[in-house]
Amino acid sequence: FFFVPLFRALSPSLGCPRGKMANEAEDKSGKKEEETPIKVILLGDSAVGKSKLVERFLMDGYQPQQLSTYALTLFGYEAKRDGKTVNVNFWDTAGQERFNKMHPSYYHEAHCCILVFDITRKVTYKNLEKWFEELMEFRPGxxxxxxxxxxxxxxxxxxxxxNFATKRGLQLFYVSASEGTNVVKMFEEAITLGIHFRDNPPEDDLVAQALALLKESDLDDKEEG
Incomplete structure (x- = not known):
């Protein structure tokens, strides 16, 4: 895996090592196809262990870095599915949740969310409701x-x-970032769900993408004119 600070987020090669574009895949004919990296975001109160869970999943080679001056932290990862490499970006809040609200860009085009709470602090469980409502506001479905x-x-x-998970039909994982219990299983499931969501977007998502393409095409026409 590879660590990506925020300023890399503006780069088209975000989340992909060895200089290869993260959103490009090459088929056998040599042609390149667009492939959107899977975006997995983590939500929850401060100090519930979001960063530690990602670090535990990635393990080898991780060097802790403080990026409190940035709005978020990114971790790039290459997953294997059906013999193919899938680029995954894990987005961490980097302390932004201390303001009790995330910037809308954090949710933009996310494919899966992991809601985290600390079993030793009841308030972090109660606050899942708030985080979930905000998530559904910006990324419904x-x-x-x-x-x-x-x-x-x-x-x-x-x-x-x-009950928070039960009444919403969400999978609940009992995990330990310090011991690694169920961490790999949870992240692998998040990647699987993210791939399915990316490849089978809801109708609202398709409409938004179509409108964005039309807007872009309109701007191109105006520039040419």
Missing amino acids: IPCLVAANKIDIDLEVIKKTF
Whole structure:
């Protein structure tokens, strides 16, 4: 995997190593096809372990870096699906959640969301409602997972049920960033859901994309005229 600070977000090669464009795939004929990287975002209160979960999943070679001057942190990853490489970008809040609201760009074109709470702090569970409402405002229909983190502190928690996930039909993962429990399983599921959402966007998403293309085409016509 590779670490990508915010200023790289403006680069077309975001999230792809060895100089290859992240949004380009090359077929056997040598032609290049556009392939949008999977965008997985993490949401939740401060100090629930969002960054630690990503770090645990990626493991090898990670060097902690403080980017509090930036609005977010990106981690690039290459997943394997059906013999193909899928570029994945994990977006972390980098402390922006301290303001109790994320910038709309954080949600833009996201393909899956992991909602994280700390099982030792009830308020972080209660606040999932707020984060979920904001997510649905900016990215309705996006698939979500719920992560009950820090189960290593109290293993009895796995006997509990959490209505937030149940009443919304969301998968709940009991995880431990420090011990790695269920971390790989959860992120692999997030990637799978993200791929399906990217390849089968809801009708509203298709309409938005069509309008964006029409707007872009209109601007091109005006420039040529």
